[in-house]
Amino acid sequence: MSQNSTRPVGPLVIDIENITKDYVMGKETVHALRGVSLQIHKNEYIAVMGPSGSGKSTLMNMLGCLDTPTSGRYEFSGKNVAEMNDDELAAIRNREIGFVFQTFNLLPRSTSLRNVELPLIYAGIDPDAREEMAIHVLHEVGLGDRMNHKPNELSGGQRQRVAVARALVNKPSIILADEPTGNLDSKTGEEIMTLFEDLYQRGNTIILVTHERDIAAHARRTVHLRDGLIETDHAGFIPELDLVALDRP
């Protein structure tokens, strides 16, 4: 994958400084994040790695504006996310973030087209423009001929392509993919990663959350989390280093 070029980065999108997140579980307090600082720029392709319990999912929820930190600063395109209420967060998610989930999370009874249109409904886009935009991104992910199919009429790879199209349709600042190949066989997984590479080359910003080294190897920058802290953060994917980082006891 390193044969593909690394694009120059753009302005700062995500600026996290020393955020923490505590969960109260019964009488215990779990410190999921203990002070994480991270800066992500436009046109980056970054993989967030870490074993389970490392705070990877919590960080992803923060980055995706699904949750707010207990303390610390989080600015998204200069806007302070840490202090936003539910509806303001919903608006940020709608306009700035495209989610791709491990389990695709498509609406089972809606066609590909209607699934892709969904974020546009919440954005208040006119029906005609909605359809046009959805058709456009479905062509972009190579599903121009599957627009009126429902998820159960599509293969796993096609479903994930619909999900990617849905993530792209609102022209978000970042695409946040949580284990996007986790429910796919390795061949289909590779196809999806080729799609991500293509999106990256076309100027999208991609954050990949994964525990698979093969998948993380596609990114241009790798962040390792352990015990709620960033352990390493370096350009590219260095097999020895990332192997050591993951497998160290």
Next chain:
Amino acid sequence: MSAGRTGLGPVFRDMKRFLYELSESWKIAASQMRSNLTRSTLTALGVIIGIVAVTLMGTAIGGIQVGFDKSMSIFGDDVLYVGQWPWKKVDDWWNYRDRKKIKTEYADALNHMIAMTPNSNLMIAIPTSSVIRSVKYADSEVGNVLVRGTVSDYIITSTFDFKEGRFFNDLESRGGANVCVVGYDVADALFPSASPIDKSVLINGQPFKIVGVIARQGSFLGLFSLDSIVVMPLPAFQKYFTAKSEADILVKVKDKTKLAEAKDELAGLMRRVRGLPPEKKDDFSINEQQALKSTLDPIKNSIAVAGLFITGLSLFVGAIGIMNITFVSVKERTKEIGTRKALGARRRTILLQFLIESTALCLLGGIIGLGFAFAMCFLIGIAFPSFPIQFSTGLVVISMMVSVMTGLISGFAPAWTASRLDPVTALRYE
């Protein structure tokens, strides 16, 4: 995105988004109902039964109202009734019991005074006197017939039509001829196949020639028939039926909008007739349709309230069913709610979506229920034509509104729960 912090731009966009979300919610509701057909049907059944019960009760109450108004109209809204007793419940009945009887002669005195009064609000006073007797013809006999003696002008104050023949005329009235007019039931019982006109019936052993038959009037509040009646000239009545007769004076007013003034005037005239000194209270009662109505209205209304309350309970059970199924739906679709939130659905969006789902279900139940109720009313109308049933557009509108309200109220708690779900928890839900 940064454009238009001020002005109408954001408001307009917000409104547009709301409309899109609304139409999206209706589509989701329809697709949910289609894909959970059995469940939706069973749940809607609760609402259907509720709406049928409430609607039928509503039509029955409407029917009672119509029957009530019809019964009341017998009395005429421009006629005052002078009698010994008031038409209302009295706690001191002993004060009325010893009043002097009303005499038919008062009518002449009243008419004389009315003629002498310029700009009187009263038109004419009609004497009536009644007893209960049985009526015979050949081998047939009808019991419990109201036999009433009056004058030919009685026709002015009454509301009935003639099936055949006529009312007795002034000459017969003054001369006290042995003629009579019979009610529909009397004619029907004694002359099932032939015309009763010019036949003579026996009352108290006296023959009376029938000159007219009154068209069917029905019953008074279903309590007693208004068609079991014989009307004859007062002098003839007085000749044979003086014992135990009850007299009333009917007074028609000129202008029914001035009923209160007319009533005051009549009270004054009656006091003069009775020769009452100013310090004495009235020893007679002047009654009117309206007074009777205001006595009977509370009874009618409490029947209506009790009926609607009891049938409302069945609708309540239906509403609980809707609430339950909406809770199930929220639980089942937790992950979908999470996904929608991740894609930018706000709390309001989710709230709206589930409210519309429960409302759509209720509305569907309401429409089907109304259809059933309409069909049942139609069939009842065919099977029992006399049963008072009243299906109105107002009722349709009200039951639709009740359905929508039921949906909104029963859907609110689950929809609120859904809208408050934490997106992270909802997304992780399996």
